[in-house]
Amino acid sequence: MNSVRKIEVSQVTEAVRDMCIAANYSLSADMQESLKKAQKDENSALGREVLSKLEENLQIAKTEQMPICQDTGMAVVFLEIGQDVHLVGGDLTDAVNEGVRKGYTEGYLRKSVVSDPLLRENTKDNTPAVIHMSIVPGDQVRITVAPKGFGSENMSRIFMLKPADGEEGVVHAVVQTVKDAGPNACPPMVIGVGIGGDFEKSALMAKRALTLDNGKHSELPHIRRLEEIILKKINQTGIGPAGLGGSTTALSVRILSYPTHIAGLPVAVNICCHVNRHQVRIL
Numbered sequence: 001m002n003s004v005r006k007i008e009v010s011q012v013t014e015a016v017r018d019m020c021i022a023a024n025y026s027l028s029a030d031m032q033e034s035l036k037k038a039q040k041d042e043n044s045a046l047g048r049e050v051l052s053k054l055e056e057n058l059q060i061a062k063t064e065q066m067p068i069c070q071d072t073g074m075a076v077v078f079l080e081i082g083q084d085v086h087l088v089g090g091d092l093t094d095a096v097n098e099g100v101r102k103g104y105t106e107g108y109l110r111k112s113v114v115s116d117p118l119l120r121e122n123t124k125d126n127t128p129a130v131i132h133m134s135i136v137p138g139d140q141v142r143i144t145v146a147p148k149g150f151g152s153e154n155m156s157r158i159f160m161l162k163p164a165d166g167e168e169g170v171v172h173a174v175v176q177t178v179k180d181a182g183p184n185a186c187p188p189m190v191i192g193v194g195i196g197g198d199f200e201k202s203a204l205m206a207k208r209a210l211t212l213d214n215g216k217h218s219e220l221p222h223i224r225r226l227e228e229i230i231l232k233k234i235n236q237t238g239i240g241p242a243g244l245g246g247s248t249t250a251l252s253v254r255i256l257s258y259p260t261h262i263a264g265l266p267v268a269v270n271i272c273c274h275v276n277r278h279q280v281r282i283l
Helices: 009-024 029-041 045-064 093-104 163-185 198-211 220-233
Strands: 005-008 076-082 085-088 130-136 141-144 155-159 187-198 250-260 263-273 279-282
Touching: 009 093, 009 141, 009 187, 009 279, 029 045, 029 250, 045 187, 076 093, 085 141, 093 130, 093 155, 155 163, 155 187, 163 220, 163 263, 187 198, 187 220, 198 250, 198 263, 220 250
Parallel strands: 005 085, 076 130, 187 250
Antiparallel strands: 076 141, 141 279, 155 263, 187 263
């Protein structure tokens, strides 16, 4: 019988604090590689110049230890909690929010969260975070912090397609979402797609898909093929870097899927800008 491993929630707080800062100051390795490849492959001179400026901005942020973008996002936190873990020393949700508070205040990151969607009063510390928890096998806690800016978030969509719409309907929904977004989502974009489940499951998968390795494809052959088809069609739109034209409108398309009802085909499209911030730590 496995013994239970105790983890102080204060460790979660400190990890989240550090990850909020790190995600906003420097790009993850997979995103760095994607941008380098885009500079090499972009067929537009103006597009290459835009990508070069983005790279220059990233280097300045890293060297000067300052945010990559003025919109430092709403903190999205995924917690995969091992079933053999006992979290002690306080409330886990409070611990995560304290980490976000410390990260955004001590890291001098912009506070963008309002306490009520209609009254619009700023919380002044970027809390609360959007927290997703799941129980998994093992005795570790895997934390993913993904600060999400709303220039791209506002361009995201969900579709309740008919089963008869099939693969063609999925492709059209994703590509049309990108076309409608145009330059507003700060291209080149990363596209997260959730197919299946129900209304909220598809949206959650689309968000989670943005945290997958940007340089890889699905291990499922039919999903990999769909990722490749959609990416090709998006990059044929000509929107290009910063919406100024070119062959790099999206850096990648990542898809997660789940079983669904016989009467439905939910499709969620979560767009992210070229920084696609995410950090992962394991406690």
